[in-house]
Amino acid sequence: MTRDELAAAYAAPARHYHNLAHIEDCLAALARAEGLSAAERETLSEAIWWHDAVYDPTRTDNEERSAELAEQHVRAELRQEVGRLIRLTKTHDVPPGDRLGAILISIDLSILGADNARYDAYEAAIRREFSHVAEDDYRAGRARVLRRFAAREVIFPDPVFAASFDRQARANLARELAKLS
Template identity: 45%
Template sequence: MPPPADPADPSHPWPLADGVDVRDELLAAYADPTRGYHDTTHLAEVLARVEELAAAGVGFDRTPVRLAAWFHDSVYDGERDAEERSAAWAEDALPGLVDDATVAEVARLIRLTETHRPDDGDLNGCVLSDADLGILAAPDARYASYVAAVRAEYGHLDDATFDAGRRRVLEDLLAKPRLFHTAYAHDRWEQRARANVTAELGAGPA
C-alpha cells in the first residue's frame, strides 16, 4: 500500500485559502489503496500540467480549472458515471467556499472529462482535457506503468472484456482530430501521445 498523501505536499497545491477539510477528503479518496492509475500521483501530474500550461501563457480561469482538476477523478471505481458522481461531489462540497458561478463551472468541466472533447473556444475545458490526457505523451516507462495501473483498476473484468473496452477507448482517442486542444500541448505532446497509443494498440491483448 502506498503511504497516505501528505496534505502539505507541494505537488498537491490546493487553490483555495479555505476548505482544507474538503482537500483532505479528496486526498483520502485519491489515496484509496484499491485505486490503480487514478491515484494521488495522477492528481499531482494533472495539477502539474495545469500549472505548466499556465506558465506557458495559456489563458484560462485558474480557480475553476484547478478545482476541477482536484475533483475530476474524486470518484473512481471502474463503474459508469464516475464523472457525474465526481461533479455531484463538487456541487455538494464547494458552495460557501466559492461563488455559485464557479461551482457550476467546476461541475461542467468535470463532466467534460467523460469525453475530452471541449469546443475550440472553451479554454477552461481545453486546459483540463489536455492536462488529464497528458499521460498519453509520457516516456516509455511511465506509459507502461500507466497501462498496467489502468488494467489493475479493472481487475474485476476478464481479459477479453477489458481488452475490447480498452481498444474502444484508444481507437476513439486516435479518431479525434486533435488529442490536445491548446497550441502548447498539441505542439509538445501530440506526436508522442499518438505514437504511444498506436504502439499499445499494435501490441494487442496482454
C-alpha cells in the first residue's frame, strides 16, 4: 500500500473525523514535539499514518487490523514498534516509561484539548461516523467513553501535552457530557 493509497483510504466518504485532516493534525503535532531523534520521529510518523488506516465504526478491531496492515508495509526495522504503538490507540493506556507511546497517545487525543469551536466540530464529526447508532444508544455510549477519559488522573500521558491541553480537555469533556445527559 503506497502513501497515496493510504491517503485515499482516509478520504473514504464515511470518515468524518478519522480522515486525512486528523492525520495531518497529528503530523503537525508531531512536528512541534521536541527532543525526538530522527528514528523516533520516523517511527511516530509511521504510527500516525497507519493508526486509523482501518476504520469501521461498526467493528471493535480497527486498531489491531490497522497495526497488522502497518506491519505489512512499513520498513522491517520499524514494524514491531509501529504495530505496538498503534495497538495502544485501542485503550489509550500507556505503560509507565513508554515515552513514544505517551507522545503518540497524547497526539491522538490532542483534539480533546482543542478550542471550543474545533472541539464542537470534532464532536459533530464523531456523531456522523456513528450515524448508524440510535440517538439514545449513542448518547449512552459516548457518555461512557467521555466519563472514562474525564475520570483519568492524566488524560495526556506526555507531560508537555498534559500541561498544554489538560484543562481545556476537561472543560470540553464536561461540556459535551452535559449536552449528552
